[in-house]
Amino acid sequence: MSAFDSVRRHGRPLATALLASSLLLGGLLATPATTAVRVNQVGYLPDGPKRATVVTSSTQSLTWQLRNASGTVVASGSTVPRGADAPSGQSVQLAEFSSYQGTGTGYVLSVDGRDSDPFDIRANLYDGLRSDAMAFFYHQRSGVAIDASLAGSAYARPAGHLGVSPNKGDTSVPCQSGVCDYTQDVRGGWYDAGDQGKYVVNGGISTWLVVNSFERAKRAGTDAALGDSTLRVPERGNGVPDVLDEARWELEFLMRMQVPAGKPYAGMAFHKIHDAAWTGIPTRPDQDAQPRELHRPSTAATLNLAAAAAQCARVFRPYDSALADRCLAAARRAWTAAQANPSMYAPDSDSTGGGAYGDGQVTDEFYWAAAELYATTGESTYRDAVTSSSWHTSAGAFTPYGFGWADTAALGRITLATVPNGLPASDLARIRSSVVSAADGHLSTMAGQGYAVPIPKDGYFWGSNSEAADNAVVMAVAGELTGEARYRTAVLESMDYLLGRNAIGQSYVTGYGETSSRNQHHRFWAHQLDASLPNPPAGSLAGGPNSALQDPVAQEKLAGCAPAACYIDDIGSYSTNEVAINWNAPLAWLAAYAADRPAGGGGPQPTASCAVTYKVDNAWSDGFTATVALKNTGTSAVDGWRLTWSYPGGQRVTSAWNATVTQSGADVVAHNADWNRAIAPGATVSFGVQGSLSGRNPSPTAFALDGGACD
Structure with missing residues (x-):
């Protein structure tokens, strides 16, 4: 990715985003107190992967030892050397303690006399x-007072941008000069990031992810956890x-951004609305006195509206048919308008x-x-638009750098792969295969790194943490399909x-972990600049390492950093430490997925139904052979099997018989051969390595x- 591309994904060109950050260079710069033993500082699920770097x-x-809160050693083993880790610039080893499935708080992993930060092992780890x-999205709401009983007293504030002095308001907003000759009511929605602008293209993908998290949970049978009266929103109990x-708050705004009937470009969507000049920092939303402006419609914004509104029509219909009808009507109008105006591009100069x-x-x-309109309506017009698109067969729908507001083809693929539709079976198989192939690519990337990050070495650009989260969403969908x-394992990693197992040993999520981000770039959550204002609320994801160093704080403090270490928890480092709705949306998606009980793949985790005997048959100075016997101890026949283990001594498999065996780092995967795929209850199959x-x-x-663990 070029420096231009990295900026493009968030839309803040360096020359115009300097703000007042030059004033911050002399401020307090938080430096994480790291340990050499890097863990998920929140903890691990009892039946999930447990790895440390x-x-x-x-x-x-x-030698590693796992100690519980009382100091008792409950597990031990040996690390596996990995050597140089290119993204972090560090030499690392891996400690694997997944076989320990006890629960409790205050665990510490000790390696060679050095201790990790404390962490928990518990089933409800991700509920909070x-x-x-x-x-986060309720906190970012525009046009409504934030209630202390829901958000906490430190975060309560009057409604922003409703026209109450000194606000000019979002209820009657004029266009930029030459764009339109009328005003529009565009109140509501979510403030996009650390600023107080509202952008349709970022709102579209963020809304899609929030709604899709519910759609996925419903398929998995775990949607009750996201049901009525489960979250801190004022509409609870309805x-x-x-x-x-929560998604509706943004959807209503997106539909208000649609150009009215009878006006030029009717049905299109205005690209964005924000202050005429950069909002000062800090500024509480209700105290913003600047005039607001609508910016010219764009094809991209119009199609974001079409996609998000079509998804709304599908998912909201069982709960609010009137809203579903309004959403579908808005989606159809937007689609027609975009077809009539297919090249109204938003310029980088705006x-x-x-x-x-x-x-x-x-x-x-x-x-x-x-894809969204077809999945919702089943109509041939939209099916033909799907199948005739170059993206329908393109391998580029998924990239190593993840999807994003400027790269949305993957969202269409995910919808077609998971929402029942009338495409031919061969077409659906190819679509689903493309999701799985993309996920396998992310798995391969993770396997080649000491910190198991699903982004490549050159992928540390603006918002890299959302890139990692978006790619994890793809892996979760592959697990469902x-x-x-193994895909759920990768998501949890x-x-x-x-949450802390990274190059700087810091959790990027406010309030989660011993050393977590707390000074993200934001106009209101600006405690670092004004002690009367709060730090960001718990659950806010920082943008993450950005090797382009596109702000003065990063340039001064991070010169020469390895790509995965180009991050600083300072409010002035907007290029590494901002928050954004399209970064928190995949985090919320993943947190809901990780919190699922039963978990993974749309069903319960497999239970132990096997026993394994591993026998070294012969060993010499630099090699060995071994036989692995797998017994089906369950009551149902196994049809196709995948056995995994990790070598604790750095052994490397060089060949195998009676099974296909692959290895990545210490982790080994053995797949059945054609002739031994079936294992009857009580029967045993053997293979050699x-x-x-x-x-x-x-x-x-x-x-x-x-x-599922074997005995």
Whole structure:
């Protein structure tokens, strides 16, 4: 990604986004107190992966010990050397303690005399984050007072931008000169990020993710956790799932941004609304005295409206048919208007007072909108638009750098892969295969890194944390489509990264972890600048490492940083430490997914129904052979199997027989051969491996069959 591309994804060109950050260079710069033993500082699920990264110059395996809160050693083992980790610039080893499934608080992992931050192991680990990550959107609401009983007294504030002095208000907003000759009521919606602008292209993808989190949970049978009276929203108790109530606040705004009938470009959507000049920092929303302006309609914004409104019509219909009808009518009008105006591009130069969100390619938005309209209506017009799109067969719908507000084809693919529709079976199989292939690419990226991050070395640009989260969403969808537990494992490891197992040993989520971000760039949550104002509320995701260093604080304090370490928790570092709705949306999606009980793949986690015997048959100075016997101890036949384990001594598999065996780092995966895929209850199949070793040959201690632990 070029520097231009990295800025483009958030829409804040450097030359116009300096704000008042030069005043912040002498301010307090928080430096995380890191430990060499990097863990998820919140904790781990009892039946999930439990891995830590250890920063060390040692090239030999080290001993690790897991201690509970009373100091008792409850598990121990040896690390696996990984050597140089390119994104972080560090030499690392991995400690694997997934086989321990006890629960409690205050665990510490000790490696070679160095202790990790304390963490928990519990089944309800993500319940709080599920609520807090979603509450971020209530905090960001425009046009309504934020209630202390819901948000906490520190975050209560009057309604912003309703025309109450000194606000000019969003109830009667004029256009920029030459754009239109009327005013529009565009109140409501979510403030986009650390500023107080509202952008349709960012609102579209964010709303889609919030609603899709409910759609996914409903398929998995876990939607009750997002149902009515489960979240901190003022609409709780109205019979509508709270997550949909929150999404509706933005949907209503998006529809207000549609050009009225009888006006030029009727049915199109204005691209954005914000202050005429950059809002000063700090400024509480209700105290913003600047005039507000509507910016010219764009094809990208119009298609975002079409896609989000079509999804609304589908998902809201069981709860509010009148809203569903309004959404579908708005989506149809937007689609027709976009077809009539297919190349009204938002320019990168429109960046005074707010992000440009320029996008000169909208074929992906056409594909996404057509997919949503087809999934909702089943109509041939939209089906033909889907199947004739170049994105329908393009391998580029998913990239290593994730989807985003400027790259939306993947959203259309996910909808077509998961929402029942009338496409031919062969077409659906190809679509679903593309999701799984993209997820496999992310798995491969993670396997090649010491911190298991689902983004490549050159992917640390503006909002890199959302890139990691978006790619984790793709892996979660792959898990749903295939039922394979390895995707859920990867999603949980991605959460580990966001919550402290990373190059700087810091949780990027406010309020979660021993050392967490607390000074994100924001106009109201600006405690670092004004002690009377709060820090960001718990559950707010910082943008994350950005190797382009696009603000003065980052340029001064992070010069020479390795890509994965180009982050500083300072309110002035808007290029590494801002918040945004399109970053918190995938975090909320993932938190809800991780909190699922039963969890994963649309059903319960597999239970142990197997026993494994691992026997070293022969060993020599630098190699060995071993036989693995897998017994089906359950009551149902196994049809196709995938056995996994980790080598604790750095062994490497060089060949295998009677199974297909692959290895990534310490982790080994064995798939059945064609002839031994079926294992009757009580029956056993065996296969062999040959491997290399370096002095030690300890046997694996834990095995899992399709994600369920074996005896």
